[in-house]
Amino acid sequence: MSVSSLCKKMVMETEDPNQTMVDYFFLEGLMYTAEHPSLFFLLFLLIYGITITGNLLILITVGSDSHLCSPMYHFLGHLSFLDACLSTVTVPKVMDGLLTLDGKVISFEACAVQLYCFHFLASTECFLYTVMAYDRYLAICQPLHYPAAMNRRMCAGLAGITWSLGAVHSAIHTSLTFRLLYCGPCRIAYFFCDIPPVLKLACADTTINELVMLANIGIVAAGCLILIVVSYIFIAAAVLRIRTAEGRQRAFSTCTSHLTVVLLYYVPPVCIYLQPRSGGAGAGAPAVFYAIVTPMLNPFIYTLRNKEVKRALKRLLGQGSQKSPAGSPPS
Template sequence: MQRVNHTLLTEFILTGIPYPPRLRTLLFVFFLSVYILTQLGNFLILVTVWTDPQLHARPMYIFLGVLSLIDMGISSIIVPRLMMNFRSAIKPILFAGCVAQLYFYHFLGSTQCFLYTLMAYDRYLAICRPLRYPVLMTAKLSTLLASGAWVAGSIHGALQAILTFRLPYCGPNRVDYFFCDIPAVLRLACADTTVNELVTFVDIGVVVASCFSLILLSYIQIIRAILRIRTADGRRRAFSTCGAHVTVVTVYYVPCAFIYLRPGTNSPLDGAAALFPTAITPFLNPLIYTLRNQEVKLALKRMIGGPRTKSKV
């Protein structure tokens, strides 16, 4: 049998998302604006939660600060590379850079899944067990839970990166996507990817399904508790508190399920769906959690206004 000498790849070319050439400048400015506003908005929330004594010791806002940090990270590893697609020349990404991008995206993305679950559980305790909430969810416990989410996310990201890049890649090197993600990269492997696709489907499927099921269970209990509130104003405030979280979770989980829970498919809609967890959700989180949260808005006023505002509040 004749042996074929394959040259392993040292770089990949990300083709990006398809777009009309006449919109190149407009799309570049749009995603640049989204990236800048994402970083500024999440950094503002992070600083506000960290510096305000009324927020940084409360579990809900500890989780919110961690969420802002994750959003800044996901946006930074994806959006700048996406914007390069709208320049005249497409620059390749090194093999090691592709590994790092895939690892950090799945590390931060899975951590975000776990964090959304913790935030739903926190709201469940606050609304359904209000008298025991200070005992059941302390600042120390919430910090430990958030740390556990980081560790679990790191393990998940490492598993996916190792499984994906243990395979040989010998050409072609054009990734039909705007970042190095598992389905797009596996299509270039010079080996059978059946095991990888199965493990990816099971692993990500378990994370998404279990987290989403726990969130759904928490909110079923929350809705039942809210409906037992006698005053209309009390129900409105409770729904308003949880509405932001439900919105974000929906925008995040639906595209993820569409992308990863359909093994072997290659839909042109995958790229559009991936824009939500990588660019849109990190941009929307600061708006949703500040505009719908009176305590965060008051903390922002205290931080911007200084001693005078603090004394009035």
Template sequence: MVTETGYPNRTVVKHFLLEGLMYTGEHPSLFFLIFLLIYSITLTGNLLILLAVGSDPHLRSPMYHFLGHLSFLDACLSTVTVPKVLAGLLTQGGKVISFEGCAVQLYCFHFLASTECFLYTVMAYDRYLAICQPLRYPVAMHRRACAALAGITWATGAVHSATHTSLTFRLPYCGPRRVAYFFCDIPPVLKLACADTAVNELVMLANIGAVAAGCLTLIVTSYVFIVAAVLRMRTADGRRRAFSTCSAHLTVVLLYYLPPVCIYLQPRSRGAGAGAPAVFYTIVTPMLNPFIYTLRNREVKRALQRLLCGGCAEPPAGSPPP
């Protein structure tokens, strides 16, 4: 008998078992505390930046508008994976995830991750206009334009993720059930399909590769023009402020892009240890982003001080922006 999807009728998998990360099983309590601490710092740091951007009148420029979106994405991206990791470290039953839950987790992860990828590109474009075309910047990046660009990144991420989720879960799954990863992602889930996955792997590499390569190319191109413009600045203080702002963005871009290259260019890599690179951009990078932007941006520091102590750190009148 053949189902409507064209695949033979087989026993349907009702749940999967996430193997988790290599070596964490030896000291689960220790790793539980470590990941809980990381998750708490991630949520606190990104929530503070989100509150500062939303409430501080000094942070009304497009750069901080996009930074607010990034903080929200980082908090959500970490929430998609870390709670399930913590549950798996507590009990064996915590590693079990339903078929529908696996599909939802995969969709949410790729929705947030791809949206963040597009957002980094928009942020690079924002810095390009601000530094290379300062006279055009107020017209090109007005409030409606910023909202439209942010909306496009979210909408594109949703479509991108829906495509991969539907292609992945249209396949039949009849066993085995052990996902050699710490969350439901495309490469480890495809290995469990009871059908040929060559087309899915080709689409995954082509689609994700095209998105990542396209975004990274636009970011690098923007920063080539930015560096050239900064080097032409006459004052050392102007160059320092420009490099300080842009270096934070470049740092998080590198932390975000390098691990996925290791994962999606080798879709047949095996073992729970294959998930180690993903820890950086799903768990570590969302925690580091608030520190990177805070340490490299004087205006964000002041906004956080005003938020935490009720205006006790108001900057002197006429002080220049970072």
């Protein structure tokens, strides 16, 4: 079945002008993947497998090792869960579209759910990075007050606030995007349902939506980034006052991992959401990086740069290897 015939079936005939006319959308996918779909399917399968395995391993390690009970690792567990979910929102659908033409089809409701989930998880991650920077600021700049200021109740409260803000932030964008009338065309020039490419298909003026997107995402992202930068200015000043080289190195090592993932997270979205009218197949490259590649890299960044996590992983894997095989008597 051709794409044009699929699109004809995706548009509902209705006499009510206020009713949404598009029943399904067609995701065009990523550029250059149509030439070798099987190769790209295996590539995304590998990336997805590494992402889920790596983040779940970090999550299990943080949750089971008593040595990783500090607030930093509490937030790292949240980050690993967010990364695993963020990858799950996009990658399986991309893989489905590489297998069959029907796999590129997504219903109107499923498109709305995908857009909401993606922005919910991505914005929650944005707020979480800010909280993690604040945690590092307290730990390094105010070490005497840190245990009382960042107690278990405070950690749970900050984590809950990040998830709540992410849910509200995403609900605003999803409701504004899908309140519009979509009467055709139905082809989304992207690999998942995101705000800029979906707005291009609206049969209405999207100026207000684009202004709200620029203001909302811009204010949230810029505000979080400013708070992170300010936190690390104070952190850098405090670290430089440490007399021993070993102390400075240890303090910097706990921060470089966070700074690395913050840079990987912030740069690609700026290329996409600050240019709403550029959301097309060409904008897929930066989106792939922060939606698919970054969630895979985060576990490696934190384990390779963090000695405590590496030791905890060795203890976890060592316990598994020391267990006796099923059915064999203990030695």
